[in-house]
Amino acid sequence: MKRFATIVTLAALVLLAVFLLYPLALVLDASIRIDGTGGLTLGNYAAIVKSRYYLGSIGNSLLAAALATVFACAIGIPLAFCLARIDVPGRALLLTLASLPLVLPSFVSAYALVLLFGHAGVVTTALRGIGIPIGSIYGLPGIVIVFTLTLYPYVVMPVLAGFQAVDASMEEAARNLGGSRPYVIRTVLLPIVMPAILAGGLLVFIEALENFGVPAVLAEDRPFLAIDIFKLFAGESDANPAAAGALSVLLIACTALTLLVQRHYLGKRRFSTSARSAPAKLPLTPGLRLAATTVSWGIVIVSLLPFAAVLMVSVLRFRGPVLTWELGLSNYATLLSGSYRPLLNTLTLASIAAVATMLIGAPIGYVVARHRSRLSGLLDFIGMVPFAVSGTILAIGLIIAFNSGPLVLTGGWLILVIAYVVRKLPFAIRSSSAIVHQLDPSLEEASINLGVSPTTTFATLTVPLMASGLVGGLVLVWITAASELSATIVLYASGWVTTTVVMYHAIEGTGAGLAAAAAAVLILVTAIPLLLINRRLNRQQTTVI
Amino acid sequence: MTSIRIKNLTRTFDTVRAVDDISLDIKHGELFTLLGPSGCGKTTLLRMIAGFADVESGSISFDARRIDGLPAHRRDIGMVFQNYAIFPNHTVAGNVAYGLKARNVPAAEIKSRVDKALERVRLAGYGPRSPHQLSGGQLQRVAIARALVIEPAVLLFDEPLSNLDAQLRTEMRIEIRQLQQALGLTAIYVTHDQEEALAISDRIAVLRQGKVEQVDTPERIYRTPQTAFVAEFLGSTNMVPGIAGAFDGRNTHVAAAGTEFAVRGEIAPPGAPVLLSLRPEALRLGDGSDGPRIQAHLTLREFLGPMQRLHATLPDGTQIRISALGAQAFDVLPGASLALAYDPAQIKAFPSP
Ligand SMILES: Nc1ncnc2c1ncn2[C@@H]1O[C@H](COP(=O)(O)OP(=O)(O)O)[C@@H](O)[C@H]1O
Numbered sequence: 001m002k003r004f005a006t007i008v009t010l011a012a013l014v015l016l017a018v019f020l021l022y023p024l025a026l027v028l029d030a031s032i033r034i035d036g037t038g039g040l041t042l043g044n045y046a047a048i049v050k051s052r053y054y055l056g057s058i059g060n061s062l063l064a065a066a067l068a069t070v071f072a073c074a075i076g077i078p079l080a081f082c083l084a085r086i087d088v089p090g091r092a093l094l095l096t097l098a099s100l101p102l103v104l105p106s107f108v109s110a111y112a113l114v115l116l117f118g119h120a121g122v123v124t125t126a127l128r129g130i131g132i133p134i135g136s137i138y139g140l141p142g143i144v145i146v147f148t149l150t151l152y153p154y155v156v157m158p159v160l161a162g163f164q165a166v167d168a169s170m171e172e173a174a175r176n177l178g179g180s181r182p183y184v185i186r187t188v189l190l191p192i193v194m195p196a197i198l199a200g201g202l203l204v205f206i207e208a209l210e211n212f213g214v215p216a217v218l219a220e221d222r223p224f225l226a227i228d229i230f231k232l233f234a235g236e237s238d239a240n241p242a243a244a245g246a247l248s249v250l251l252i253a254c255t256a257l258t259l260l261v262q263r264h265y266l267g268k269r270r271f272s273t274s275a276r277s278a279p280a281k282l283p284l285t286p287g288l289r290l291a292a293t294t295v296s297w298g299i300v301i302v303s304l305l306p307f308a309a310v311l312m313v314s315v316l317r318f319r320g321p322v323l324t325w326e327l328g329l330s331n332y333a334t335l336l337s338g339s340y341r342p343l344l345n346t347l348t349l350a351s352i353a354a355v356a357t358m359l360i361g362a363p364i365g366y367v368v369a370r371h372r373s374r375l376s377g378l379l380d381f382i383g384m385v386p387f388a389v390s391g392t393i394l395a396i397g398l399i400i401a402f403n404s405g406p407l408v409l410t411g412g413w414l415i416l417v418i419a420y421v422v423r424k425l426p427f428a429i430r431s432s433s434a435i436v437h438q439l440d441p442s443l444e445e446a447s448i449n450l451g452v453s454p455t456t457t458f459a460t461l462t463v464p465l466m467a468s469g470l471v472g473g474l475v476l477v478w479i480t481a482a483s484e485l486s487a488t489i490v491l492y493a494s495g496w497v498t499t500t501v502v503m504y505h506a507i508e509g510t511g512a513g514l515a516a517a518a519a520a521v522l523i524l525v526t527a528i529p530l531l532l533i534n535r536r537l538n539r540q541q542t543t544v545i
Numbered sequence: 546m547t548s549i550r551i552k553n554l555t556r557t558f559d560t561v562r563a564v565d566d567i568s569l570d571i572k573h574g575e576l577f578t579l580l581g582p583s584g585c586g587k588t589t590l591l592r593m594i595a596g597f598a599d600v601e602s603g604s605i606s607f608d609a610r611r612i613d614g615l616p617a618h619r620r621d622i623g624m625v626f627q628n629y630a631i632f633p634n635h636t637v638a639g640n641v642a643y644g645l646k647a648r649n650v651p652a653a654e655i656k657s658r659v660d661k662a663l664e665r666v667r668l669a670g671y672g673p674r675s676p677h678q679l680s681g682g683q684l685q686r687v688a689i690a691r692a693l694v695i696e697p698a699v700l701l702f703d704e705p706l707s708n709l710d711a712q713l714r715t716e717m718r719i720e721i722r723q724l725q726q727a728l729g730l731t732a733i734y735v736t737h738d739q740e741e742a743l744a745i746s747d748r749i750a751v752l753r754q755g756k757v758e759q760v761d762t763p764e765r766i767y768r769t770p771q772t773a774f775v776a777e778f779l780g781s782t783n784m785v786p787g788i789a790g791a792f793d794g795r796n797t798h799v800a801a802a803g804t805e806f807a808v809r810g811e812i813a814p815p816g817a818p819v820l821l822s823l824r825p826e827a828l829r830l831g832d833g834s835d836g837p838r839i840q841a842h843l844t845l846r847e848f849l850g851p852m853q854r855l856h857a858t859l860p861d862g863t864q865i866r867i868s869a870l871g872a873q874a875f876d877v878l879p880g881a882s883l884a885l886a887y888d889p890a891q892i893k894a895f896p897s898p
């Protein structure tokens with residue numbers, strides 16, 4: 001048993017060292033080298049600090065992430081409260097729908113905003129037609145709106161669990177002792193829920209800071225960190241890997257620091273609904289209840305509307321960049337006329353990545369949950385590192401690492417799969433160890449006691465027992481890999497263009513109809529498996545965050 | 546047929562010595578019980594034998610063969626877990642066949658051995674069922690069949706009955722005992738229930754804080770406890786502190802609870818503080834026999850059917866319990882004074898801690 005754990009741990013550590021730490025070290029290394037000569041320097045950082053443009057870029061990214069965090073809390077906390085304490089009609093469905101924005105591709109939501117409110121957007125044109133000009137959604141406003149609408153579930157999930165974890169008797173006791181309701185909320189409810197809010201909010205901050213797709217669609221020419229890193233590394237004209245490295249290191253420093261703070265608050269409280277009696281639903285007047293219902297459903301519907309809009313627009317004809325009101329499948333025809341390859345690539349790569357991630361993640365999650373040791377603690381820690389590394393940066397590291405030398409991977413499909421696996425590994429580890437925690441350890445001991453070796457026991461008993469939970473994880477990894485943009489856009493090679501890449505280029509160019517069709521395909525590809533497993537998913541998501 | 550020799554076994558968790566230098570010799574065919582309060586290290590000792598807990602120092606041998614270096618799956622031990630640990634994804638028959646398959650027993654033989662094992666635990670015909678269709682007692686029988694069917698060298702039980710209700714517990718312990726004797730297996734049985742231990746064991750080791758207090762047959766453990774802890778843990782004895790007095794050549798006189806007790810033998814030098822263990826059944830209601838007596842006042846009478854338990858106070862107010870037969874003619878009301886006769890040989894004295 002020990003040996004099995006040690007083998008898994010060591011194998012996982014080697015894997016993470018080669019495909020995560022080594023590439024990151026190379027990014028760090030690039031940031032302290034003089035471009036060309038290779039001498040050591042801090043000049044790249046100095047150049048950033050001196051550059052108005054890059055300071056602006058850092059400032060914009062931090063500001064967008066901070067605003068998104070505030071707004072996500074502003075809508076996430078009331079929604080969580082309504083879900084926990086108010087008898088909202090359709091609560092179960094609402095809960096499922098509220099988790100959807102997390103797994104649907106956020107840059108599709110951003111693109112919907114462009115379709116509706118962009119320069120040639122449906123709403124913009126219509127309003128302009130009747131003489132009402134609207135402000136530009138490009139840059140900060142649009143980006144913050146999309147971040148808010150796609151990331152708020154990170155706040156809802158833990159805060160909802162927090163509200164439900166308040167034992168009814170605790171609140172009753174406080175009221176019984178003469179506290180007024182606001183007083184009870186301040187003294188009993190908030191202290192319990194506060195760590196949940198911080199944990200969720202900081203996760204929003206990290207995700208917003210790292211995100212590439214949303215600013216890629218909405219930033220236009222305003223500087224944003226994730227975009228600048230990409231352009232500095234992969235840009236045709238102004239490539240500067242050293243500067244890209246320095247910006248990457250700064251970005252990782254921000255996200256890593258935030259992640260540490262986030263883990264700290266998460267560690268303070270396990271957001272499990274361990275309350276013996278969940279707190280009672282609040283007695284509300286019909287008017288207040290209607291208001292709560294409107295707000296809850298309103299938030300969720302508004303956050304999903306962009307996706308619905310994309311689906312609708314995808315079946316309308318475009319004339320050039322201009323949308324007409326004629327129904328037709330011409331966009332899809334354009335999308336598929338070129339080649340089926342991108343769609344096929346997306347499905348293939350996502351499938352390989354999902355299976356590989358779970359195959360690697362499940363044993364690690366098992367060992368982390370079952371065999372606590374210094375080594376597995378280290379693994380648990382390193383396994384969380386991908387959370388703090390954006391896809392673009394990981395991809396850059398992978399390119400530097402595997403462009404030459406003993407292992408050349410660039411230009412093939414494997415490097416894409418590796419990027420997906422590494423990025424989704426923390427999720428696979430978390431969800432597997434959550435499942436293992438629910439398995440009675442004496443089942444495995446019984447099997448070993450009956451003469452089956454620990455390794456075989458894991459494969460023939462533990463894995464089947466974990467299977468139903470692992471399927472949920474597999475589907476979630478599949479979905480996120482299928483809609484991955486930030487690493488893909490750096491790593492793809494000509495034979496391995498994916499649907500997200502097609503969409504990215506269509507947005508960059510003039511293929512509005514093509515982009516809409518690609519976006520719609522992405523929505524369908526992600527939403528269908530999601531709905532198939534949505535019951536399992538609800539459980540998974542709370543365990544993973 | 547296997548004998549087990551445990552030598553100087555030790556295991557520490559952080560600062561807790563869960564198993565502290567334990568040595569035991571278990572004879573073949575013996576049902577040997579580890580008895581002690583929760584947290585005394587019973588499970589840890591059992592899991593070290595099974596191979597699930599590391600041996601820090603010491604050794605474990607089956608016959609002349611050391612096994613503490615073997616991995617758990619090669620120790621040829623059958624273990625019955627507290628929570629049954631029945632594989633939910635296998636049928637009853639699948640559970641029982643599990644260990645046979647691991648040993649590459651031919652399919653035809655598996656079938657007949659599984660059927661026989663299920664018959665043994667009175668579950669014939671339950672093979673195709675799914676575990677969730679079974680009751681707790683039936684699951685426990687499946688667990689036993691699963692451990693028996695591999696014909697292990699040694700059988701281990703970790704509180705196997707603690708999840709069952711009282712009625713089923715007494716039935717199952719007899720079944721376990723009969724199976725173990727019929728198959729002639731060496732078994733180690735862990736429990737914190739002294740009645741269970743006394744009922745089925747060949748020998749009992751009483752454990753306390755990772756150490757062995759006493760190893761003996763159930764009768765001797767009960768009748769002649771070597772330490773105050775053993776006396777107190779086995780049966781709800783009355784512990785009364787006192788001061789040893791003069792030895793009259795046969796009994797030592799002990800001043801305790803505002804009265805005087807005669808205790809067989811020279812138990813301590815005069816003036817030494819001692820602890821007396823008065824078993825509830827060692828005190829008899831004045832029955833006309835001669836011998837020493839003490840006076841007490843009845844405070845409460847519990848009628849329990851076959852017997853009754855009397856609660857009484859000794860002259861200084863010390864509370865004691867007395868067992869009397871339920872059928873005993875008894876018309877004394879609470880408050881009445883009782884004359885309690887006893888045999889000095891049945892009172893145990895221990896040095897005061
Ligand atoms: N895995 C463990 N880690 C730390 N302490 C343990 C562990 N297992 C047992 N202990 C400690 O060792 C002591 C003995 O435990 P155990 O063998 O389970 O007792 P028992 O089975 O007699 O109730 C207890 O103090 C317990 O807290």
Ligand SMILES: [Mg+2]
Pocket residue numbers: 584587588589704
């Ligand atoms: Mg125990």
